[in-house]
Structures are given as structure tokens and as C-alpha cells.
Amino acid sequence: MSHYSKYRIAIIGFGVEGQDSARYFLGQQSKKITVFDKAPKENLNTKEYEEKGVEFICGPDYLSGGLKDYDYIVRSPGVYRYIPEIVEAEKAGVKVTSNTQIFFEESEANIIGITGTKGKGTTAQMLKRALEAGGKKVLFLGNIGTPMLDRIEDADTFDWVILELSSFQLIDLTISPPIAVVTNIATDHLNWHKDRNEYVGAKENLWKHQKPTDTVVFNADDEESRKLAKHAPGQVLWFSTKPVDKGTYLSHGSTVIGPNDELAGDIYELQVPGDHNIANAMAALTTACVTGVKPLTAWWGDPHKNGEKFEYDGICGYKGSEHRLEEVLERNQVLYVNDSAATTPEAAVAALRSFKQAKVLIAGGSLKGVSFEKLAKAIQENNVKTVFLIGESKGEIQKELEKVGYKGGILTDFEDMENIVDEARAIARPGDVVLLSPACASFGIFKNYKDRGDQFKKAVQNLNG
Structure with missing residues (x-):
């Protein structure tokens, strides 16, 4: 019993x-x-x-x-x-x-825990590819994949279990995994957390209880991560766009060099756009190398032909996830992109920087106590011709846009996704991008970010002409 x-x-x-x-x-x-x-x-x-x-x-x-x-x-x-x-x-x-605490207490699985304000889901997907390319048997649990306790009995039959963990799950965790990955630390969920210190403290539980022989992977380009790394009890590895002593970095702007200065590949081989995805890929590569996978194997996997094209099992073959910079279709030379999973200003900023073309942006949702100042600056600086603002945050975003002197169009009278997409189609010109990247959670108008993204895709697919 x-x-x-x-x-x-x-x-x-x-x-x-x-x-x-x-x-x-x-x-x-x-x-x-x-x-x-x-x-x-x-x-x-x-x-x-x-x-x-x-x-x-x-x-x-x-x-x-x-x-x-x-x-x-x-x-x-x-x-x-x-x-x-x-x-x-x-x-x-x-x-x-909590389920997370119980899993850590009861399971004998080898766990890799991934957290961060943005990028943890993509990093987890890339890491799974890298580990499997290296011959590892991998199980996704938690936010991605099966609920944790459903697999508590057989999780230890896999080489590694990957858990993508939010601050909600980490706030009272008293056990840390042998490998922890931190994509970045900004500010989020201040409608849930008491303050920023509590939010950061929750994230810190992922590595705070590690042993000296354990490993935590940090983003050297993230200021908060650099501060937190100073107090990490485990071994610290880095990923960065600049050279680092221990970890993965870029050489000559695009060549990816893994731990121990071993060549991995080139950022131009990645199938997903944006500097943030370069960071995600380097985080995944660094982590895979901790488990013993070679950098070249983690990056490329086993190249094989699919028709006339080569495909790759490793990190560089990752083509993105649903609702994360997902290219829905191109119609009349206008590209429609679903980034509904961008539920923070930082994620939306990363999306805006991923496309150089002129953009029509759909943003807004529920308020989470975060600042939209950086989002407004990014809209001003990244060739956004019109912004549709929806949800309870639209007033706050509009105020910040006015502060930075944004001269593009601001439309706030639309809430129905079909009408928004139809109006965006009328505004966009050949070569433009219509981008859903809300910078907010979806509570209120939509069931969740998936429902929001699905409604966007359905509206795009139903466009006439």
C-alpha cells in the first residue's frame, strides 16, 4: 500500500x-x-x-x-x-x-528543468531533438507533453526527462534537478506574484538546491542571469553571442562554438527566425553537451534526404512550434504570422525584431502588472505601420506608444479576430507581415493563447482574394 x-x-x-x-x-x-x-x-x-x-x-x-x-x-x-x-x-x-514537488520527490528519473521568462518552450523542443540525435531516449512532461504524475512510474526508463517549468510551478519547489537551464529572466506574472523579487525567487528554486556536481546553464547576455549565477551552488555553463570561457558562443558573428571550443554549426542553418531563437538554440546545444552529446551531433543530427531537400534531426532542423512565430500562409505577397504564445512584452519584442519587413501588429490582452515601455519602443523602431490593440491592456499600451511618439496607426475598436484580420488585410501591402504577437495573456476575450492563435489562423485561412 x-x-x-x-x-x-x-x-x-x-x-x-x-x-x-x-x-x-x-x-x-x-x-x-x-x-x-x-x-x-x-x-x-x-x-x-x-x-x-x-x-x-x-x-x-x-x-x-x-x-x-x-x-x-x-x-x-x-x-x-x-x-x-x-x-x-x-x-x-x-x-x-504540488505535482512538480511530488514528481521530484518520488521519481528516480534524470531530470532537465528549463525555465525563463521567454524561450523555454522552444529551447525544450530544440533540446529534445539534440538529445535524440545523440541517441538518448527522451520524455517530455509538464507544460509540454504528458502531465507529470501520469508517467511517474516509468519516467526513469528514459535517459532524460525534460520539464518546462513556470514560476507558478517553481515557487515552492525544494528540490533542484541535476541539470537546470535558464533562458533569461525579465519580469512577468506580476498579477499573480506579490512582486518582482518573488517572481525571480521562484525561478531561482530551479537551481538553488543543486549539488556542487550539478549543472546550471545561464544566458551570459542577460543581466539578471549574470547576477543570479554568482550564487549558484552547481557548476555554471553559459551561452552567449560573445566568447565565454565555459559554454557555447558565436565566433565571427555566426559560427556556433560549443563547450570545449568544439565546432557545432552556423546560425544561418537554423529554420526559425530571430535573435531569440539563436539564443534558444545555443541554450539547447550547451545542455545537450552536458549529457555527453557532441556539438556537431546536437546541431545537425543525422542528415537525410526528403525528396530534393536535406533534413536534419538536430537543433538546426527544428521548424518551430504552433503559435510561436508560426507562418500561417502568404496571400497576395503578405505573410501572416501567428505568435500567440508571445504572452510577455519581451516575447513580442523578439518577434518584432525577427522580421525586417513593414508590419501590421495585433497586440494586447489581459493586464499582468508589467510595463509596456520596451514594447512601445520596439514598435516605434521596427517598422510597424499599424497596431491593432485589444483586451484590457490596450489603454496601457496606447499610452506608452504616445509617449515614444509613435506615428503609425493605432486601432482600438476591434475585438473580433475575424474583423481584425480582414481590416489588417486591407491595410497591408505586398511585402508586409501581419503579425499576431500579443505581449499579453489572453484571459477575457479568448479561452487561452491557443484559442487566440487558432482564431487568428482560421480568420486568415478564410480571407477572400
Whole structure:
């Protein structure tokens, strides 16, 4: 019988991770399992769980009865760690945990954890290619791939498990993986975190508990990362556009040199645009080399012909992910690009710099307590002829655009994606790019960033003429 069998479990939040928790504790034969969620019960997938004895407390007052009658609280990532109900229960002796913490405690897998304000998803995808090119058996879990606890029993049968981890998942993590990767540290989710220090501190948990023999990979071109690296207990490796002593760097502006000064390839061989993707590729390369994969193998993999073209299994063969600088189609010599996964100003700035052509930009969404000053400057400096602003952040972005003296068009009266795309088509000229790169989360108008991107793609594909 499992060591969780005698405990009463409270699961807060019943999204993907909450359901993963429920399945896990059912398998553990826990004494009592109760799910708490602020959504109406009829909106949740409860039937199969209720049939197995899981109880549900739902609705706006879902936590009014408190959580002190449980042994463990399992917090879903979207639930703030320090809400009063959790804090009060913790003071009463209830243990607070998460799927991420449980996975780190219970699994014997070799884990590579990746975090950062932007680029962690792309870096994870590139790293998977690099490791597999080197003959490694790799499992994606967490934000990319299968929920963690569903694979806790067999994760250790893989050479490496890659976890892409957000600050929500890291805020109370007390164990660090043997390899940690930090793409960059800016500011995000200040509508969730108490302040910037808490946000950065959450990220820091990914490497703070490492042993001296463990490794953390940092971005030497990122100021905050350089500061944080000074206190890292593990071995530090770097990736940079400039020469570094330990890690991956660019020589003569484009040649990628891996750890130990071994040649990997050239940035012009990458299939995805933008300086940020060069950084992502170098982060993935550095990490793959830590596991023993040679730089050339990680970069190229096994070249093979597909028709008349050569394709590559390694990093340079990565062609992008859905909703990340995804080229939807070109119509009347106008390129339509879906970058709906750009939910921070920094990600949108990187997208703007990825295209030299004149651009029609669609931006805005929910407010997360971040500054749009850098976004406004990037719009001003990167050949944006018109900006469509949507969502509750449109007023804040417009203020910043006015401050920097932006002279292009600003349209704020559109909310329906089909109408926005139709109007963008009328404004764009041959050679232009219509770019959805919101710089914000999508809460309010769309279900999530995927729904937003899907609506954009559907509207583009339905354009006439």
C-alpha cells in the first residue's frame, strides 16, 4: 500500500494538473480526496472521478469551509501559493505540495528543468531533438507533453526527462534537478506574484538546491542571469553571442562554438527566425553537451534526404512550434504570422525584431502588472505601420506608444479576430507581415493563447482574394 494511503488530500484547481493529481492519489488509494475549484461543477469533468469516490466543492465560495481538515494540499499551478486559506491551513499543520514537488520527490528519473521568462518552450523542443540525435531516449512532461504524475512510474526508463517549468510551478519547489537551464529572466506574472523579487525567487528554486556536481546553464547576455549565477551552488555553463570561457558562443558573428571550443554549426542553418531563437538554440546545444552529446551531433543530427531537400534531426532542423512565430500562409505577397504564445512584452519584442519587413501588429490582452515601455519602443523602431490593440491592456499600451511618439496607426475598436484580420488585410501591402504577437495573456476575450492563435489562423485561412 502506498505511503499516501492514510492521508486526506485536498486538490485545489481541476484543470489538467488537478486531474493528474486526482488520478495519482486514486492510484495511491488515499483515504479521502476532495477537489476544490471556483468554477461551477457543471463546467468540470467530474463524472469519472466522482464514480471513484472523489468529492467536489465548487463555485465562488469553494474555499469558505477552509482546508484545515486535510493532511495535504495539492496546489495547481494557477493557484497562488500564499492565498489566506492555504497559509492558515499550513499554520495548522497541513502540508502543502504540488505535482512538480511530488514528481521530484518520488521519481528516480534524470531530470532537465528549463525555465525563463521567454524561450523555454522552444529551447525544450530544440533540446529534445539534440538529445535524440545523440541517441538518448527522451520524455517530455509538464507544460509540454504528458502531465507529470501520469508517467511517474516509468519516467526513469528514459535517459532524460525534460520539464518546462513556470514560476507558478517553481515557487515552492525544494528540490533542484541535476541539470537546470535558464533562458533569461525579465519580469512577468506580476498579477499573480506579490512582486518582482518573488517572481525571480521562484525561478531561482530551479537551481538553488543543486549539488556542487550539478549543472546550471545561464544566458551570459542577460543581466539578471549574470547576477543570479554568482550564487549558484552547481557548476555554471553559459551561452552567449560573445566568447565565454565555459559554454557555447558565436565566433565571427555566426559560427556556433560549443563547450570545449568544439565546432557545432552556423546560425544561418537554423529554420526559425530571430535573435531569440539563436539564443534558444545555443541554450539547447550547451545542455545537450552536458549529457555527453557532441556539438556537431546536437546541431545537425543525422542528415537525410526528403525528396530534393536535406533534413536534419538536430537543433538546426527544428521548424518551430504552433503559435510561436508560426507562418500561417502568404496571400497576395503578405505573410501572416501567428505568435500567440508571445504572452510577455519581451516575447513580442523578439518577434518584432525577427522580421525586417513593414508590419501590421495585433497586440494586447489581459493586464499582468508589467510595463509596456520596451514594447512601445520596439514598435516605434521596427517598422510597424499599424497596431491593432485589444483586451484590457490596450489603454496601457496606447499610452506608452504616445509617449515614444509613435506615428503609425493605432486601432482600438476591434475585438473580433475575424474583423481584425480582414481590416489588417486591407491595410497591408505586398511585402508586409501581419503579425499576431500579443505581449499579453489572453484571459477575457479568448479561452487561452491557443484559442487566440487558432482564431487568428482560421480568420486568415478564410480571407477572400
